[in-house]
Amino acid sequence: MNGTSKESGSEKVMATVTGRPNTYLEAYGELIAQRQERDPVWLRQLREDAWTRFHAKGFPTTHDEDWRFTNLAAMAKIPFQRAVKGSVAVSAREIEPFRVRDAACQLVFVNGHFAPALSELSDLPKGLEICSLESAIDCGMVGAAPEGCASDGIEQHLGRYADARRDVFTALNSALWEDGAYVRIRRGANIPEPIHLLYVSAGAGAEIMTHPRTLIVAEPTCHAAVIEDYVSLGSEAAFSNSVTELVAGQDAVVSHYLVERENLAAFNVSTLRLEQARGANVSSHSILMGGGLVRNNVHPVLSGDGAECLINGLFVGAGTQHLDNYMLVEHAQPQCSSRQFYNGILDGSARGVFHGRIVVHKDAQKTDAKQTNRNLLLSDNARIDTKPQLEIYADDVKCTHGATIGQIEEEQLFYLRSRGIDEVSARNTLLYAFAAECLDRMQDPAAREFAEGLIRERISELARNRQTAVSRAPVEEEEVQHWEEVR
Amino acid sequence: MALLEIQDLHASVDGHEILKGVNLTVNAGEVHSIMGPNGSGKSTLAAVLARRETYEVTGGRVLFDGKDLLEMKPEDAAREGVFLAFQYPVEIPGIGNAYFLRSALNAIRKHRGEDELDAMDFLPVYKQHMKLLEMDEKLMNRSVNEGFSGGEKKRNEILQMAVLQPRLAILDETDSGLDIDALRIVAQGVNAMRSPDRGFLVITHYQRLLEYIATDFVHVLVDGKIVRSGGPELALELEDKGYGSAEADAQAALSA
Numbered sequence: 001m002n003g004t005s006k007e008s009g010s011e012k013v014m015a016t017v018t019g020r021p022n023t024y025l026e027a028y029g030e031l032i033a034q035r036q037e038r039d040p041v042w043l044r045q046l047r048e049d050a051w052t053r054f055h056a057k058g059f060p061t062t063h064d065e066d067w068r069f070t071n072l073a074a075m076a077k078i079p080f081q082r083a084v085k086g087s088v089a090v091s092a093r094e095i096e097p098f099r100v101r102d103a104a105c106q107l108v109f110v111n112g113h114f115a116p117a118l119s120e121l122s123d124l125p126k127g128l129e130i131c132s133l134e135s136a137i138d139c140g141m142v143g144a145a146p147e148g149c150a151s152d153g154i155e156q157h158l159g160r161y162a163d164a165r166r167d168v169f170t171a172l173n174s175a176l177w178e179d180g181a182y183v184r185i186r187r188g189a190n191i192p193e194p195i196h197l198l199y200v201s202a203g204a205g206a207e208i209m210t211h212p213r214t215l216i217v218a219e220p221t222c223h224a225a226v227i228e229d230y231v232s233l234g235s236e237a238a239f240s241n242s243v244t245e246l247v248a249g250q251d252a253v254v255s256h257y258l259v260e261r262e263n264l265a266a267f268n269v270s271t272l273r274l275e276q277a278r279g280a281n282v283s284s285h286s287i288l289m290g291g292g293l294v295r296n297n298v299h300p301v302l303s304g305d306g307a308e309c310l311i312n313g314l315f316v317g318a319g320t321q322h323l324d325n326y327m328l329v330e331h332a333q334p335q336c337s338s339r340q341f342y343n344g345i346l347d348g349s350a351r352g353v354f355h356g357r358i359v360v361h362k363d364a365q366k367t368d369a370k371q372t373n374r375n376l377l378l379s380d381n382a383r384i385d386t387k388p389q390l391e392i393y394a395d396d397v398k399c400t401h402g403a404t405i406g407q408i409e410e411e412q413l414f415y416l417r418s419r420g421i422d423e424v425s426a427r428n429t430l431l432y433a434f435a436a437e438c439l440d441r442m443q444d445p446a447a448r449e450f451a452e453g454l455i456r457e458r459i460s461e462l463a464r465n466r467q468t469a470v471s472r473a474p475v476e477e478e479e480v481q482h483w484e485e486v487r
Numbered sequence: 488m489a490l491l492e493i494q495d496l497h498a499s500v501d502g503h504e505i506l507k508g509v510n511l512t513v514n515a516g517e518v519h520s521i522m523g524p525n526g527s528g529k530s531t532l533a534a535v536l537a538r539r540e541t542y543e544v545t546g547g548r549v550l551f552d553g554k555d556l557l558e559m560k561p562e563d564a565a566r567e568g569v570f571l572a573f574q575y576p577v578e579i580p581g582i583g584n585a586y587f588l589r590s591a592l593n594a595i596r597k598h599r600g601e602d603e604l605d606a607m608d609f610l611p612v613y614k615q616h617m618k619l620l621e622m623d624e625k626l627m628n629r630s631v632n633e634g635f636s637g638g639e640k641k642r643n644e645i646l647q648m649a650v651l652q653p654r655l656a657i658l659d660e661t662d663s664g665l666d667i668d669a670l671r672i673v674a675q676g677v678n679a680m681r682s683p684d685r686g687f688l689v690i691t692h693y694q695r696l697l698e699y700i701a702t703d704f705v706h707v708l709v710d711g712k713i714v715r716s717g718g719p720e721l722a723l724e725l726e727d728k729g730y731g732s733a734e735a736d737a738q739a740a741l742s743a
Contacts, residue, residue, distance in 0.1 A: 411577050415576075415577040415579065418538075418564075418570075419588075422594065423560070
């Protein structure tokens with residue numbers, strides 16, 4: 001049972017989005033023609049249903065409760081184009097700065113297309129199967145999957161969790177995806193080094209859209225970490241609309257890291273759908289640093305007894321960046337716990353959103369759900385909207401939340417400076433300490449070190465801004481929101 | 488040349504004048520105590536000397552080692568050798584105590600043209616001072632002042648002072664909230680640092696601290712001005728008669 005449907009609201013929305021460019025329709029037409037011979041029937045059906053859904057609903061407006069704080073009007077008007085495979089040459093040297101040290105392997109996609117020459121797939125750890133999703137589908141069609149390209153799990157999982165009916169971006173992705181990663185971690189495999197999926201948008205003269213689709217199947221009792229990383233080469237606007245389905249089998253321990261470090265013209269919508277079996281322990285870590293307009297959807301469903309989920313995030317925005325985090329945590333079975341910790345730092349005229357919705361289904365007794373969102377606003381023009389929501393159908397549950405908004409404390413800044421530490425370093429130290437809280441919750445050493453480097457770099461940029469607002473009140477944090485109860 | 492020379496210092500907070508013409512000279516090697524009732528401007532004086540920007544200087548001048556202190560930012564004053572032991576040490580979550588102090592020391596050493604210390608060189612010095620102040624080594628890697636007891640926070644201030652070796656140490660009510668044992672340890676830490684080229688400004692509300700720290704001069708600050716100055720015996724007198732009498736005596740002396 002799920003009471004989240006917003007059907008009536010969405011139908012209303014549909015009528016208002018009429019100026020949608022027809023490049024989506026063109027892209028769909030081209031893709032269907034291209035994939036005619038290669039997509040299996042079930043996939044063709046998936047695309048068709050999803051397209052129908054997208055076509056009917058169109059992009060949401062701010063009248064849609066789930067999009068209240070994020071206006072897509074400007075984005076919806078841009079005639080984004082599909083990227084032609086191989087149309088932009090990217091060299092290994094250009095990719096080098098984005099590599100993750102000590103990664104188990106690296107799959108590189110350029111404008112949504114798998115780039116084998118840039119990828120690093122030698123010496124794969126035992127129990128890891130990884131390939132591009134398109135090639136897995138193609139192999140499956142000819143019926144002879146080569147080693148490392150096992151497509152037999154795809155039909156069972158792809159599109160079974162991410163809900164194209166509920167969410168138009170999932171619908172758009174499900175209709176238009178061309179490639180992405182297929183990762184399968186075999187039962188009991190222990191792969192501590194992160195699997196790095198690098199999605200590169202590279203200027204192609206036109207405004208490119210990509211719809212990366214990732215499927216991660218973590219079989220029972222395995223242990224793995226996946227980094228999904230979005231970067232830009234050049235400064236052109238691009239639209240990335242990704243969907244990742246991560247299926248965690250019984251007692252699997254899996255971490256997913258989303259890193260958004262695209263240029264400031266980028267539009268990035270990502271949807272992470274986590275499906276957790278009994279006892280599965282899944283962590284989602286989001287590090288949002290770049291992008292102009294970013295929407296980060298994280299949607300775990302705890303559908304086995306005793307599953308645990310950690311949702312950990314940091315978003316850092318400046319200028320006119322808009323960083324929207326939409327968390328939907330569904331407790332479907334008893335004895336599950338979920339923890340959400342999101343910290344935001346906003347400078348300039350940046351705007352952040354934290355929307356944390358917890359749904360506790362009828363059978364999910366003994367649910368333990370916690371949510372914390374802390375924010376630092378460094379300028380008078382920065383803004384955060386934080387919205388905790390609880391939708392509850394069980395009676396024996398524990399749900400808590402807290403949200404705070406504050407500034408750098410003048411008192412702390414002065415204390416550091418009074419010991420000889422210069423102002424920029426002092427500010428850097430304080431901002432970093434706040435940002436680094438998310439690092440303490442990362443259990444994978446190589447991924448953590450990677451995240452630490454990204455955060456250090458971004459924070460030191462912010463610290464150099466001397467216009468930072470500081471708070472003179474000794475205790476500056478305030479509780480800002482109460483649960484909104486939805487039934 | 489005096490270490491610190493304060494001339495007719497006026498300062499305001501949010502438009503309210505707190506210091507109304509303070510004059511004070513501290514020479515190297517001397518310990519000066521500033522006493523006075525609550526709200527007389529003692530902590531404001533300390534904050535202005537440490538260059539806290541929320542306090543606006545509206546008149547007068549302050550020379551530190553002959554340099555214009557009022558032109559300095561807090562970090563500049565610290566690097567020149569001014570140290571303020573806070574009345575309410577600030578908690579800084581997420582920053583390790585030892586890491587913080589090493590960063591501070593290195594900022595000061597760099598300013599002096601000395602080599603920076605790495606963790607290997609720094610830790611023995613740090614631990615040795617912790618031991619002298621009877622501090623638990625566990626506090627070393629905890630966040631700055633976070634979850635410290637009142638006494639631990641004050642000892643941490645003295646620890647920082649001992650490591651940073653300032654030329655002028657300002658202790659802002661370091662005795663407040665301390666039990667006798669803690670007070671004794673803190674005072675020992677201060678006494679160990681007395682030297683011919685270092686000056687102290689000890690701000691206190693009570694005479695008690697001065698039983699442990701031998702002071703050379705006592706000044707009484709009332710309503711933003713120093714109304715009386717004298718030797719250590721003045722502290723005892725104040726303890727007996729209260730600040731009201733000092734103020735009245737000063738008024739009488741002025742009108743006589």
